[in-house]
Amino acid sequence: MDVIVKTRRGFEKIAASHIGEVLGPGAEVEPAPFGYLGIVFVKAPGSDKWALAQLIAQKVPEADRVLVVEKLVPADPAEIEKAAVEVAKRYINPDDTFAIRTTRRGSHTFSSIDINVRVGAAVKEVTGANVDLEEPTKPLYVEIFQDTAAVCIPATGEYRKLRRDKPLALGYLRKVALGQFVYEGDEEAVRKMGERIGRAVQTFEVGELVILLHKPIPARTLRLFAEAVEEGIESRYQIQTRSYGRPVWKVPVHVYELYQWVRDRAGEPLIVTDPKGDYVTHAKERLAELFKSGRVNVLIGAREGVPTGVFRFASLVIDLIPEVTIATDFVVPALAIGLISALEEAGTLPRYLGKRKKK
Structure with a gap:
């Protein structure tokens, strides 16, 4: 996969259809892979995956979040840590803030929090950036599907109910x-x-x-x-x-x-x-x-x-x-x-x- 699209549960086929229309016949679009609702896999061989992600973000309102896959590795904490560090070195600067967002699908011997803690510590060490779980300037996503983990960079922003400087009523x-x-x-x-x-x-x-x-x-x-x-x-x-x-x-x-x-x-x-x-x-x-x-x-x-x-x-x-x-x-x-x-x-x-x- 080149891009992971998160959508509302039950909208996978609608989102996939729209993505296919936007990207054209060369794109491979798979709704609800492995039966997981709210997910669409996108692959377009020979295309710029960042350009694909930006086009989906601009043209497909059913896409709640668009993630560009930078690394695919086995769903093992050590492999995920290694891949995340490689991505972070070119993505996160010392003056940035970051957070690790892990979503785990399937049965594993580790939890999403385990990955967040382990990967977060490693990324902090190699980048010198600070962790900010609320409003990171550079969030890093780990999407785990059974035996495979995707380390992703978001092509869409995060929306939160409570942000800094928002008035409290x-x-x-x-x-x-x-x-x-x-x-x-x-x-x-x-x-x-x-x-x-x-x-x-x-x-x-x-x-x-x-x-x-x-x-x-x-x-x-x-x-x-x-x-x-x-x-x-x-x-x-x-x-x-x-x-x-x-x-x-x-x-x-x-x-x-x-x-x-x-x-x-x-x-x-x-x-x-x-x-x-x-x-x-x-x-x-x-x-x-x-x-x-x-x-x-x-x-x-x-x-x-x-x-x-x-x-x-x-x-x-x-x-x-x-x-x-x-x-x-x-x-x-x-x-x-x-x-x-x-x-x-x-x-x-x-x-x-x-x-x-x-x-």
Whole structure:
């Protein structure tokens, strides 16, 4: 093989077909070699394999990652180390950072981590470069298929959720205590709206959700809404705990009467969302000041707007999207994104500095 293409599982044949069309009849394209999903082997005798890789990267969106094979050796740690050192000598400079990315397919007496550690130590010794597992300037890939190992250089970049200098929002979202009016309507609408609101507040992991009674409502409506909110929170929380590589905050839910809640939170920042307020990014400096507090209370209506008498007790009234009345189930996402955008513009959010580089 000259090039290894990684694609989404189940897309191997589609990717292979597209690659064959792009490269022409001289190319040999094999989807799911050895039955391994998400892989396409490409070989084009007599062609420049780097030119092939670049063409695939430019023309084939199904190709998530394109790797140029520099060495093929038996799947033995000593052979892999030797091959990786040869490739690294011409690929990695002393002022670069690198990481070894090993994927192992088949049964072996060693693990992927074993290869990463052994090869990483050898490459560091011969190049003098530092290891950076998060954002290496020169990653080196070891792709193992049963008895064969391919040492590869990527022709496509790496994408990561959290990169250095990216703003961190979670700590500020955790300061938010949302006051949400009860949604009224037929039972099915109340249930669906409650579940969507619950999923939204859990998605952003806000500090607290307070269901507010701003007028007499049927007890059944309150019960349905509160139960649906908690079901939405639980549903999203279960997904987060399975997929996140960090602890997840489960949003607590309380019930309070609107005016008593406003009195109870006297002395704390209170933000009201209403079209009559200032556009959220125009109030960014004031928002930055308010978020210096330990808890920031944010009031959201439902069908009915927030009573204007409460405005006098608010630290700030903000409009999330001028000229648009936001549907109740979209307010929490719009609010979270608007607040974080404004705080970022104000230069308030801390930055991700990355894990410490290995020397």
